[in-house]
Amino acid sequence: MNGLKRGVRAVFARLENLLDRLCTPAFNPLGQLGALGWFLFWLIAISGIYLYIFFDTGVTQAYTSIESITQDQWWAGGIMRSFHRYASDGLVVVAFLHMLREFGLDRLRGRRWFAWITGLLLIGFIYVCGITGYWMVWDQLAQYVALTTSAWLDALPIFAEPISRNFLNNASLSGRFFTLMVYVHIAAPLLMLLFMWIHIQRYNYARVNPPRRMMVVAVAAFVALSLLDPALSQAPANLDALAVSVRLDWFYVALYPLTETVGAPALWWGVILAFVVLAALPWLPPQRESPPAEVHLDNCNGCGRCFADCPFGAITMQPRSDGAAFSEEAVVEADLCVRCGICVGACPTATPFRRATALIPGIEMPAFNLASLRNQIETLGRDLTGDARVLMFRCPNGAAVATSPGVAIVEVPCVGMVPPPFLDLIVRRRLADGVLLAGCGESECYERLGIDWTEQRIAARRDPYLRDNVPRERVAVSWAGSGQVAMRANTLAQFSAALIAGAAKSGPSASSAAWRDTASRLPRPVRYAGLGVIVAASGLLLGFLSDTPAVQLRGADEAVVTLSFSHAGELKEKCRVLTPEEMARLEPNMRRPSDCTRARWPVYVELELDGHTVYAARHAPAGLWDDGPSSLFARFRVPAGAQRAEVRLRDTGRESGFDASSTAELDLQPGQNLVIEFRQPGGFSFR
């Protein structure tokens, strides 16, 4: 598992490094996957509402109403339809990338299982939405989706009568079914929105909107894609004459061909197994954790800064419990605390200048206390040599870096844990010439907000401020993920050089923000060209896989024979008429003229084509008491041409012989769907 995780992480690290350089970290789409999911959801919702206005439910109206908005108002309805399709396809891509990336970054274990599990459910919702959506169009793809989904669902032993029987032939199809689909297609996204909201419940300041420029680019790209490769219907569905092949949207129905090859039950087991394994991942293996953040009430006056900064909503402000003169205190919810220590960086009493009393802040990580952090930096600072002595705070999730006599590394759970007065101490007391905060890749902080809060505290835009008189030329940041080792080494070299060069000059800082390496940025034309390539490639991928390649459903000279019935076998025992004496013995409210057992005989059916048995099976009655109808829906691919069909059925307790049978001389056309159905009364019919 760890090897797989490392592999996924390495792939993402490379991709992210590339995209960081092309898009700049702030606009790196891989850092915005969750937010992009939300954005795509809104795009789908808006275009869906527009389409709904024009959609008619009905066997033929469904197809014609969609054709009409696609063709007659291609400039509005057509674009909306393409938006609806491509944004939905994009949502699948974004959701899976999001999931894979969180897996690679190991952001699913421990306290973070919640978003992982709710995210898995969301993927289920995406599929329910997508499949019902394609169903509603009632073109060839819809027909394929309808038949395959029905066959898949019918493999579950919960339906008294196969859903597939709704799609026997054109004559049996009801417009009511489209009303049901519309209902599911509206209810599922609404439920999904509820789950999306639950998905982000344990995050403070959850990012649900990508940067505005990214939204503009995405919308522009979707419009371009909609015009260049509009989403169109395939030929109208026709259950009586089946098509040879169908073009699939591989984002949604990639697994559907498997129902044909491995069978519906195997596919169910596969999906269930995949879900169980995925759902178990947060505990494979369980995360070993240090103790959660701890509040020291003696040093807490209830200022609420840790409460404001906790990325995981693990801190609440509650009425004072210790009788002190303050009205509130911080309380840590241990079940939500991920041990990042960002709360410590926010605490105003976390200052290393306290020496008269012990250095105990209002909130602290028991396994990583500030008193030893101060000792560590003082010791390390003493041993540094050279003209550019750098103390580096490094988080375990960012790029590794080599030490040298001029560089000392202090490991912290997250750079957001370092309180600004510690930077003040190092720089103003010259424990080192400069301090470097080395965190995760800029497009994604492992602890979510460590980078943002650190930058803002240094720039004096978020409490606690790094005070003005700490020269920012000596406070550097390096945001580099595990795939950006070279970049980090480069930043360190640049910073050291800048410290030596700047040692002579003193005076007020030129900037209020931290020092950062800006030399290695790609020139703008290169970045824009790269961005163009990425957007075009994404568009091509969506456009292509949304309807190519097609799958072959049957040979050009094949026909289909459908054998189906929903028929109750005879009762196993005849009802017995109660005698008047027996009736008299019963309670008045229990009196009935006859006594019936409910169990029925199973229905046995055989089908022979040209003397060969193609089907023979017993079908047990439905219902917990074996009292329901037996039912069957089965399709056989047969060569077109003349065939002699013989079908027989037994629905009583007899050992041999049949209760009904019929023979027909068939002349099957290629693609024809011949339905052999048994009904009582009437017997077998061939249509």
Next chain:
Amino acid sequence: MSRIEWRPEFATGIADVDHEHRELIEWLNRALAASVEPGVQSVDLAELLGEIFARISAHFALEERIMKVRQYDEFASHKQDHERLLDDIRDIMDTVESGTAFVPDQFVGRLTEWFSGHFRTHDARFHRVMG
């Protein structure tokens, strides 16, 4: 030697804030007293100041929270003065710590002015508005 005395008009009526003001004045007086003792070590003074710095940082943080909750109209300028004060006391601490040119009288004047200035102006207004 000058001491800072608690005066009733300092009271904001907000229990948390008043409590911390009293505590701070006590710590300041301790520092002031220490600074004029014969044979005072700058290290000891720096330690006292470090304590005051920690406490006043926390105190400002609490005051700012209360201001935000009560939507105090001059929050921005009051907050700015807090940051200036924190910057100043850190500079005072650095001067004391360096030990060079440490003149007790100057120190007393600077520290008293540092505290009372803010109290007379910004805090007084806050107390008026909130009280």
